[in-house]
Amino acid sequence: MRKSCVYLYMIISSLILTGCWDRYELEERANILGLAIDLADEDEIEKEPEVTHRLNHFPGGKTGQFYKITAQVAVPGKIKLGPEGGGGEGSEKTAWIIKTFGHTMNDAMANLQQQLAEKLYLGHLQIIVVSREVSEKGVSEINDFLRRDPEVRRTAWMIIDDKDASKVLKAAPPIETVPSLYLSDTLDNAVRFGKLPREYMGKFWIDLSDDGVDATLPAVKVMGNDRLLIDGMAFFKGDKMVGKTTPGEIGAYMGMKEKSPGGYSIIVSIEDEEGVYLIKSLKRKSKTAVEIRDGKPMAFINIKVEAAIEEKTNDSKLDSDTLKKVELAANKKAEEICSELVKKLQEKGSDIFGLGARVKAKYAGYWEREVNRDEQWSNVFKEMEIKVKADFNIRRAGMEIN
Amino acid sequence: MHKHREHITPIQLASIIISTMLGVSMLAFSKFVVDGSGSGSPLASLVGAIIAFIGLLAVVLLGKRFPKKTIIGYNETILGKPLGRFINVLIILFFAILMGLETRQFAEVVAGALLPNTPIQITISMMILLCAAASLQNVATFAYIHFFYMPLILLPITIVLISAFWDIETYHLFPIIGHNSSFKEFMSGGLVVTQAILNFFVISMVIPFMKDPKKCIKSGIFGFWIGSFFVVVIVIMSLGVFGEEEMKQMFWPTLVLGRMIQVPLEILARIDALLLISWIYGVFTTLLSYYFVFVRGIGELFRFRHDRIISLVGFPVTFIIAIFPQDIYQMYDFILQVTFYGIFLTVFYPVLLLVVAKIRNKGGVSV
Numbered sequence: 047m048r049k050s051c052v053y054l055y056m057i058i059s060s061l062i063l064t065g066c067w068d069r070y071e072l073e074e075r076a077n078i079l080g081l082a083i084d085l086a087d088e089d090e091i092e093k094e095p096e097v098t099h100r101l102n103h104f105p106g107g108k109t110g111q112f113y114k115i116t117a118q119v120a121v122p123g124k125i126k127l128g129p130e131g132g133g134g135e136g137s138e139k140t141a142w143i144i145k146t147f148g149h150t151m152n153d154a155m156a157n158l159q160q161q162l163a164e165k166l167y168l169g170h171l172q173i174i175v176v177s178r179e180v181s182e183k184g185v186s187e188i189n190d191f192l193r194r195d196p197e198v199r200r201t202a203w204m205i206i207d208d209k210d211a212s213k214v215l216k217a218a219p220p221i222e223t224v225p226s227l228y229l230s231d232t233l234d235n236a237v238r239f240g241k242l243p244r245e246y247m248g249k250f251w252i253d254l255s256d257d258g259v260d261a262t263l264p265a266v267k268v269m270g271n272d273r274l275l276i277d278g279m280a281f282f283k284g285d286k287m288v289g290k291t292t293p294g295e296i297g298a299y300m301g302m303k304e305k306s307p308g309g310y311s312i313i314v315s316i317e318d319e320e321g322v323y324l325i326k327s328l329k330r331k332s333k334t335a336v337e338i339r340d341g342k343p344m345a346f347i348n349i350k351v352e353a354a355i356e357e358k359t360n361d362s363k364l365d366s367d368t369l370k371k372v373e374l375a376a377n378k379k380a381e382e383i384c385s386e387l388v389k390k391l392q393e394k395g396s397d398i399f400g401l402g403a404r405v406k407a408k409y410a411g412y413w414e415r416e417v418n419r420d421e422q423w424s425n426v427f428k429e430m431e432i433k434v435k436a437d438f439n440i441r442r443a444g445m446e447i448n
Numbered sequence: 449m450h451k452h453r454e455h456i457t458p459i460q461l462a463s464i465i466i467s468t469m470l471g472v473s474m475l476a477f478s479k480f481v482v483d484g485s486g487s488g489s490p491l492a493s494l495v496g497a498i499i500a501f502i503g504l505l506a507v508v509l510l511g512k513r514f515p516k517k518t519i520i521g522y523n524e525t526i527l528g529k530p531l532g533r534f535i536n537v538l539i540i541l542f543f544a545i546l547m548g549l550e551t552r553q554f555a556e557v558v559a560g561a562l563l564p565n566t567p568i569q570i571t572i573s574m575m576i577l578l579c580a581a582a583s584l585q586n587v588a589t590f591a592y593i594h595f596f597y598m599p600l601i602l603l604p605i606t607i608v609l610i611s612a613f614w615d616i617e618t619y620h621l622f623p624i625i626g627h628n629s630s631f632k633e634f635m636s637g638g639l640v641v642t643q644a645i646l647n648f649f650v651i652s653m654v655i656p657f658m659k660d661p662k663k664c665i666k667s668g669i670f671g672f673w674i675g676s677f678f679v680v681v682i683v684i685m686s687l688g689v690f691g692e693e694e695m696k697q698m699f700w701p702t703l704v705l706g707r708m709i710q711v712p713l714e715i716l717a718r719i720d721a722l723l724l725i726s727w728i729y730g731v732f733t734t735l736l737s738y739y740f741v742f743v744r745g746i747g748e749l750f751r752f753r754h755d756r757i758i759s760l761v762g763f764p765v766t767f768i769i770a771i772f773p774q775d776i777y778q779m780y781d782f783i784l785q786v787t788f789y790g791i792f793l794t795v796f797y798p799v800l801l802l803v804v805a806k807i808r809n810k811g812g813v814s815v
Binding site for chain 1: 487560561562563564565566567570615617618619620621622623627689690691694697698704710718
């Protein structure tokens with residue numbers, strides 16, 4: 047009797063305990079790999095199905111904002127994998143690109159779910175492309191949905207496209223079957239090469255929340271319909287994008303923020319000598335100090351760069367003395383680039399270096415008296431003095447002595 | 449006193465404290481600390497841990513003084529039967545309510561972040577059933593369970609915390625005493641830590657089962673500070689990575705931390721799964737301790753030897769408590785309130801008890 051009870055118990059528990067209430071097999075999921083968020087045109091509003099609300103009955107008088115969301119969906123086992131997509135033909139061949147409309151993110155997603163047989167799954171979301179138009183109006187609405195949803199990973203990338211975000215998702219390289227993966231690899235590897243700071247979505251959100259720090263996102267541009275150019279960094283003021291750097295200025299920013307490894311090269315020429323030197327930064331180190339002098343905040347950013355000569359285009363001999371000269375020239379050049387970037391940011395009042403947060407941490411009293419609010423800080427930031435000093439150390443010169 | 453063949457070693461006692469302290473609240477408490485004391489949270493947590501430590505000291509000293517009795521027993525000896533019994537009922541009630549609410553918190557995390565379609569009733573009843581089944585065993589097994597799971601709890605959380613180190617922004621951690629925070633705000637954050645770790649109290653039910661109860665002081669302190677170390681480091685790391693403002697916006701900073709972290713060298717793509725598994729071990733050991741206090745406490749209070757029956761009766765009781773809060777906000781309100789009053793019961797009360805025991809000269813061992 048006792049024995050049979052034990053057996054019965056074992057059978058029942060092996061049946062029950064191995065089950066899962068939230069079971070969705072892989073092929074029952076519509077894995078969204080990429081999302082592109084644009085503003086929809088006037089005439090597209092009518093295309094919206096009445097899923098979460100009746101037509102023209104969106105509450106809150108918020109009828110102005112209307113998103114067009116393009117999703118790149120992969121349904122495992124249902125998309126053709128393998129080298130079938132031809133080069134440069136766009137991603138329609140290999141993944142499924144679906145357009146949907148909505149007043150908010152979730153509104154659009156609900157509309158999308160209404161059209162799909164599989165359950166939408168955001169756990170594999172790699173990349174979220176936001177058009178410049180949307181980001182200039184503010185991204186906090188988009189963020190709320192993404193932050194609330196437990197499936198979304200904070201390590202996904204959020205990027206800005208100047209014109210049409212949906213075009214980025216359509217870009218498909220000939221060598222990768224899942225286009226979004228290639229796009230996110232482009233960004234991940236750019237981080238490894240030191241071309242891009244590790245500003246993925248989670249970091250972006252942290253910067254957005256912080257007092258005295260303004261956020262940045264990578265900006266991209268589609269090249270030839272099959273790849274991405276990392277086209278600088280979009281910088282924000284509050285949750286609104288206010289400007290964009292050039293790709294070269296990413297290097298300056300990373301230098302000032304001490305983001306290693308170094309990846310960008312700097313081109314310098316020495317006085318009374320022909321030709322130029324290309325110097326690649328290998329390792330960056332920087333010290334940011336803030337001070338209050340006469341009741342005004344000041345910042346000193348000292349950058350130390352370990353570098354190597356990668357190329358030169360003149361006949362002169364390279365030795366320790368010339369190297370010193372090249373270093374000096376590089377210092378000057380770097381300071382110039384950095385100061386320009388700082389000036390650009392100050393004009394827009396976007397403190398992406400987090401100087402405000404440092405002031406807040408170090409001079410709490412000053413912060414409470416004079417600033418106290420994130421918005422007020424951007425005014426102070428506009429006026430403050432920021433001194434950038436660069437110190438290049440060229441360690442080696444490749445395989446050539448000269 | 450049925451103290452037969454059940455010998456707990458000092459290391460087991462320490463691991464009981466550690467794995468009990470690191471439990472359900474591991475994911476959420478740091479948010480409430482930061483709500484109170486902002487950038488002063490690391491310091492506040494330390495203060496909170498020290499407050500809890502006072503309670504722990506009292507508990508182990510009492511344990512040394514009454515090496516053959518649990519808190520249920522020496523309560524009656526020190527305070528006399530009526531008052532002692534009244535406090536005993538309070539203690540059992542406190543742990544029953546805490547058990548229910550913490551189970552609910554566990555279920556809310558599971559429903560909110562892991563398994564959105566699984567009804568929380570199922571999650572809750574599964575967890576309580578598991579604890580009920582495990583608490584049927586004797587005290588030695590209870591200690592073994594804790595000893596076995598302790599490394600499985602500590603290791604993944606260590607990996608997450610170490611990997612988080614590279615993402616810290618130092619300006620999140622300063623000024624170290626908090627920004628514009630009054631002493632009251634500072635302490636309100638610190639007390640959350642005390643509230644989160646006051647469950648060290650379970651050892652007062654275990655000490656008499658030790659092979660040598662006199663060793664409880666050393667191992668109790670040892671276990672407590674290892675547990676507190678992790679608690680404080682969790683606060684430092686989550687604050688350092690997220691900063692004050694970001695942490696105020698989420699329910700479970702530690703979980704998000706696990707999701708954001710990339711282990712160096714890309715050994716694992718995602719470690720949040722690892723973190724969650726270890727967290728579930730932590731939840732289990734913590735809830736098991738609560739249930740243990742509940743079952744053993746009632747058994748001893750009413751001189752009722754049939755633990756199985758108490759376990760069975762305890763199931764619907766804790767289930768109803770768990771199901772009681774209407775929503776997640778209310779649940780956290782309840783937890784914070786209940787554990788706040790718990791401080792009096794688990795920290796101040798043992799100190800008081802120790803003083804009374806000295807005055808009335810009860811308990812034989814120490815002079």
